[in-house]
Amino acid sequence: MVRTVKKQTRQEKLRAMLNDNPFITDGALADILEVSIQTVRLDRQTMGIPELRARVQEVAEGAAAKLKSLSGPELVGELLDLELGIRGISLLEVTGEMVFAKTGVARGHHLFAQANSLAVALIDAEVALTGTAQIRFKRPVLLGEKVIARAVVNSGKGQRFVVTVTSSVKDEEVFAGEFMVFAKGSEGEQWDAYSS
Amino acid sequence: MVRTVKKQTRQEKLRAMLNDNPFITDGALADILEVSIQTVRLDRQTMGIPELRARVQEVAEGAAAKLKSLSGPELVGELLDLELGIRGISLLEVTGEMVFAKTGVARGHHLFAQANSLAVALIDAEVALTGTAQIRFKRPVLLGEKVIARAVVNSGKGQRFVVTVTSSVKDEEVFAGEFMVFAKGSEGEQWDAYSS
DNA sequence: CTACTATTAGTACCAGGTACTAATATATAA
């Protein structure tokens, strides 16, 4: 059966094509694969691949959700506990986009982002910005692991706060950082002190 | 004309609704706003708002692109120059998703991510991971500004490298960091030294 | 030659629209 081979390879191509570009109509697929539109539809259906509009929606929803969780909110991770000006806890699950493809190890800046945003969120002020930080990655964090960051405000004189954050996976410390965070009332105060 | 007022407020509502949820049909909008579907369509057209399917596509494409640029590549920002093991330069333009909505100031972890990923990319090894870092945010970076990060490998003994990164906006330094980066051959070597 | 698989064709239908025409309020000015 030559047919079966043709069919299989075509379906593999189809899957590959839709994989790298989900925004393509059955008609276009039919043209490229040089089969009829019905064949494409049959293939899609036997393979359980939804229609264009559904695919676009999936991408839109998924991507929008990820965008929100990555860069939308002021906080990276999910806030579990917060006492303004005192301490806070957040949870971050390491997803595929956060890791190096080669190793499955989370890129450092995601852990940093979780810790930093938690430190900033802790400060009870109109506006708070990180001035300096000393950080330490103690162990690589892997895809799928859940990182719990615990932040504590150590000292706060006026507009200047020191927040320490320790992040752990199942009680094993993976990250530690000390953040100097500056609070700003509302307007005007110069940023000269910012870097000090 | 009471009508005009009604129309205006309705259109404002419409815009707001579509703003926080673009995935809604004209029919649903008509139900909520208690007008006919034609009125919703007229409103959309006079306001230049595209139909549902086009909106979904926009979100899908835009979000997919942003996802790629935010978390897809190993490097945050655009690589301008790279001499493996020696130095590198990258450019990051501050977009809306990177800033605090209230102030328009870039959240620190984006600058960190640019610097960190550049430092790691600089290391000529199979795998490289950040161990520790001291960083300093010297001036807030605002929406739309272009941040150029320059990284230099200062010393490298075996698997351990010190990379300094300074980021600037138009020759004004906004960020400085010193990264201790660990290189790993391929497999096996223990992570014990990782945090040292 | 027959049975079976793969492919193609065609039709009716659907959602969520566009584009257009026309009828019906509603209010405002003359």
Next chain:
DNA sequence: TTATATATTAGTACCTGGTACTAATAGTAG
């Protein structure tokens, strides 16, 4: 009060990108 302009609603023809189904045709294996 009436003419006029604006706002709203109704209705129709048509479009894209499909689903779901039926039927015809081509090619292959036994």
